[in-house]
Amino acid sequence: PTRLIVDTDTAGDDTQALVLAACSDRVALEGVTICAGNVPFEYQIENAKYTLDLAGADEVPVYEGAREPLEKDHEFAEYIHGEGGLGGDLFPETGIPSAEAHAVDFIVETARENPGEITLACIAPLTNVALAFEREPDLPELLNEVVIMGGAVNTLGNITPAAEYNFWVDPDAAAVVMDAFETTLIDWGLTLRDSTFDTDVFEAVEVMDTPLADFYLTVTEAVRAFNRQSDHDALGADVTTQPDSLAIATVLEPDIVEAASTYYVAVDDREGMTRGYSLVDELSVTDREAKTRVIESVDGDRFERLLLDAFRHGDP
Numbered sequence: 186p187t188r189l190i191v192d193t194d195t196a197g198d199d200t201q202a203l204v205l206a207a208c209s210d211r212v213a214l215e216g217v218t219i220c221a222g223n224v225p226f227e228y229q230i231e232n233a234k235y236t237l238d239l240a241g242a243d244e245v246p247v248y249e250g251a252r253e254p255l256e257k258d259h260e261f262a263e264y265i266h267g268e269g270g271l272g273g274d275l276f277p278e279t280g281i282p283s284a285e286a287h288a289v290d291f292i293v294e295t296a297r298e299n300p301g302e303i304t305l306a307c308i309a310p311l312t313n314v315a316l317a318f319e320r321e322p323d324l325p326e327l328l329n330e331v332v333i334m335g336g337a338v339n340t341l342g343n344i345t346p347a348a349e350y351n352f353w354v355d356p357d358a359a360a361v362v363m364d365a366f367e368t369t370l371i372d373w374g375l376t377l378r379d380s381t382f383d384t385d386v387f388e389a390v391e392v393m394d395t396p397l398a399d400f401y402l403t404v405t406e407a408v409r410a411f412n413r414q415s416d417h418d419a420l421g422a423d424v425t426t427q428p429d430s431l432a433i434a435t436v437l438e439p440d441i442v443e444a445a446s447t448y449y450v451a452v453d454d455r456e457g458m459t460r461g462y463s464l465v466d467e468l469s470v471t472d473r474e475a476k477t478r479v480i481e482s483v484d485g486d487r488f489e490r491l492l493l494d495a496f497r498h499g500d501p
């Protein structure tokens with residue numbers, strides 16, 4: 186199995202990414218690292234622990250990381266995910282202690298001790314990863330693969346017209362990481378195109394009647410309500426997107442990817458209207474090295490099956 190670390194800002198879709206990773210025998214989930222993002226930090230820690238526990242993976246250590254972006258003021262996205270990040274319900278604390286090491290130390294040490302072995306899936310702002318790179322400049326070569334959910338490639342942003350949330354919240358970190366690492370990018374546009382679930386899927390999940398299926402419905406309720414009020418064509422109905430679990434799906438089943446191209450991608454780290462914008466040099470008009478593999482299409486039906494199959498995990 187692929188040895189995996191997941192870096193998360195645990196809101197609803199992050200929890201489903203953790204469920205996928207925890208329930209698959211294709212990956213060995215070696216640790217979950219928490220980064221400042223969607224909701225207040227203590228919620229993110231508890232949400233990760235609750236999810237791992239529910240998925241039967243309470244032995245996976247949770248490492249606490251950066252509590253603030255590198256430079257910018259922190260902005261939460263609780264208005265989308267509900268108070269606490271899981272649809273507005275606050276779940277009971279598990280009592281599971283966090284691992285002692287800082288998330289950044291864990292990422293650096295694990296990569297150093299296992300060169301070429303570790304895949305890092307980043308489904309949060311990239312603060313922890315940028316700090317790890319600062320600590321260990323050879324990190325890009327020490328890791329097997331870096332998969333990132335972030336950016337909006339030639340499409341609308343979800344937090345501003347120009348930017349996707351993870352890149353926007355800490356654009357300084359995103360700029361550092363996109364410049365330094367060869368990465369695989371799952372952007373907001375791909376999420377909209379190939380990971381949107383609608384009423385048919387929700388009904389299929391409802392009849393499953395398993396603890397993980399019920400958990401999915403609970404944690405996505407706030408996002409469904411938020412989207413129902415949207416005027417946008419792709420949203421504006423009873424739908425959810427699953428950006429973070431889509432990123433994990435490409436690790437579990439790489440051949441779910443139908444099309445991808447490698448480009449130079451840069452991130453605007455300035456304040457202003459285009460803060461967090463992901464600039465993609467599709468026509469190679471710069472001489473900058475193309476090292477971001479942008480996933481352009483995935484098999485959405487397979488993705489749906491993969492996620493729904495995970496909901497049966499551990500059900501007697």
Ligand code: BDR
Nearest residue numbers: 199308309349350351428
């Ligand atoms: C990303 O931001 C968060 O709201 C989601 O968890 C996902 O990682 C989508 O823009």
Ligand code: CA
Nearest residue numbers: 194199308309
């Ligand atoms: Ca996330």
